[in-house]
Amino acid sequence: MPDDHKSKKQPGEFELIARLCAGLPQSSRTILGPGDDCAVLAPSRRPQLLTIDSMVESVHFNLEWLSAQQLGARALTVNLSDIAAMGGTPHTCVVNLGIRAGLDAAFFDRLYRGLRQAAQAAAVDIVGGNITRSGQLTLTVALLGDVTGQALRRDTARIGDEIFVTGTLGDSALGWRILAGEIKAEGTARKYLVGRFIAPAARLLQGQELARMRPAPAAIDISDGLLGDLGHILERSRVGAEVDLAALPRSRHYVTVAGDRLEMALSGGEDYELLFCLRPGHSEEALSRRLGVPVRRIGLIVERRRGLKLRGPDGRLLAAAAMRGWDQLANGAAQLRK
């Protein structure tokens, strides 16, 4: 029967989007919210930041790994992290859902509950949505933010800058490998690492605090893995870097599961921590206090011709690409994402 999919309570697209957008809270910034051809936003004096990111089923996530609500929240968080990396404050988003057969209206209600809660927590208005039929479930969020003063950019790192990261690295990458059954872990270590993958936090307050510093640090959020994202800064700033392997911040749960192996911390991805480059003279302690999270100094910006080097525990410098196993791991991570 041609209309068979309708009789199975697959919600109609218009009906579903109207239902999901009903009663979304709006701030005074939003003059006209969902329901028209466009949303209407009040003008702003500040520079506006605009970013977009998609999460695609079986590329970025698997519905057996996380609930609809967690998925909704995560789709916003990965965008919040990009605003954090610029030192901005997020304020408005629109959402596109690519929906496949087999998911009912209750699933999308839960998904939007998670999205709405994450939006409220970050003071973001959801001002519009769109639904398309798709082979895989896809969530795309476009997010607007603004920035007071100077945005944190990738192209402003200078020779002599010290490289810092917030939090710990590699937890999320271990988390999804645990969920995928590639790595075994039990108890609190499993719970912590999986939690870091399922419900990452965007470092918004930390980014905003960094944007108050002068000169404004070069910064990026670590979504593709430390080496990849540091590589973006080096490329855009036309500089090189030395990273001290012994300084890479790893959680105790990371160490429990991965021991001395550093691959996940170096190139695992989806950490959503901030990496930033500062003129010398800032201690880890003072920065940790200022940003309200542990901050670790992991290296130094050097001349471009020296490329990206990793300093081993014995003090020797290795070219990053020559690290054994790094390329395979980087390819593995790329496969999951692309």
Ligand SMILES: [Mg+2]
């Ligand atoms: Mg980013």
